[in-house]
């Protein structure tokens with residue numbers, strides 16, 4: 613279901629002037645604290661009324677200042693998941709999920725919602741006996757029981773520690789793979805966004821700095837300044853060739869060769885995404901020999917983007933995927949890098965964090981092993 617948002621709104625001293633379209637799926641709103649992500653979510657939910665513009669979900673107009681349409685929040689069929697689970701402490705999980713809608717619990721159970729979220733065994737417990745991750749999964753189930761037309765998630769992992777986040781993400785991935793309703797996912801963590809999103813909206817100072825298909829935007833060197841030099845990096849589609857290579861690594865097949873990366877919790881044959889940060893890629897014109905790095909992928913330079921500082925972003929094609937390297941302007945000059953040049957990308961195994969591996973890969977592609 614396509615989504616179209618175009619809103620201007622003054623909130624105290626803050627001016628929101630945001631416009632983007634998305635084809636549905638998971639749309640991530642990404643940007644630093646205070647850039648206006650929650651304000652957009654609130655406008656979609658109808659919790660605030662923009663000064664001008666429109667919000668459209670498919671052919672349903674939720675807000676249009678020109679025609680005076682403003683559908684009140686309770687008629688929008690929105691599922692909202694906040695940073696904190698906000699469960700009722702005096703009610704069991706089952707009661708929390710079915711709260712106000714006794715029949716809906718069974719529909720969530722019926723379509724596998726509870727199983728996907730891994731909470732079937734928690735139904736009799738009370739919120740005080742749940743971990744932060746479990747409570748948040750219950751909160752998602754509760755949001756789904758109203759059979760919403762859109763799911764809004766405002767930093768749902770923010771209150772969890774890193775270990776719980778890693779544990780939680782596969783549930784979220786399974787859920788978004790299963791649901792056909794559009795999901796808006798607010799985050800300032802690119803690792804989460806890279807695993808979950810189909811479409812990325814990068815916000816800055818109340819405006820949309822970039823909007824586009826996630827993989828395309830993350831491999832666009834011109835977008836680095838908006839995404840942040842530390843966060844920038846392309847997504848490789850990989851297939852797990854050997855999840856447990858017995859030395860603590862997994863062997864992952866890409867269309868250009870094998871990668872040895874920290875062990876993934878997945879079955880052999882699983883398609884997934886791996887985010888390779890641009891600053892973790894070293895380039896070599898010749899195939900390196902006698903190097904400690906295990907991962908060497910043949911590439912072709914597609915574009916070199918010079919920014920303001922001493923670094924340049926080099927866009928690369930690696931088999932069917934895009935990669936990006938951030939190197940110094942000096943190195944690029946010394947190497948004589950130009951578009952079309954063949955080279956090798958070197959990626960240290962330990963530089964890829966477990967949180968950068970996962971998410972829905974492209975299932976149809978057959979990875980070739982060299």
Ligand SMILES: Nc1ncnc2c1ncn2[C@@H]1O[C@H](COP(=O)(O)OP(=O)(O)OP(=O)(O)O)[C@@H](O)[C@H]1O
Pocket residue numbers: 623624625626643644645646647648649650651652800
């Ligand atoms: N009702 C309001 N009145 C005045 N200012 C507001 C109001 N709502 C939001 N703001 C301001 O608008 C700006 C954007 O807030 P918003 O919560 O949308 O940012 P955000 O990107 O979601 O931030 P965070 O990641 O910290 O949650 C902030 O400066 C905030 O103080």
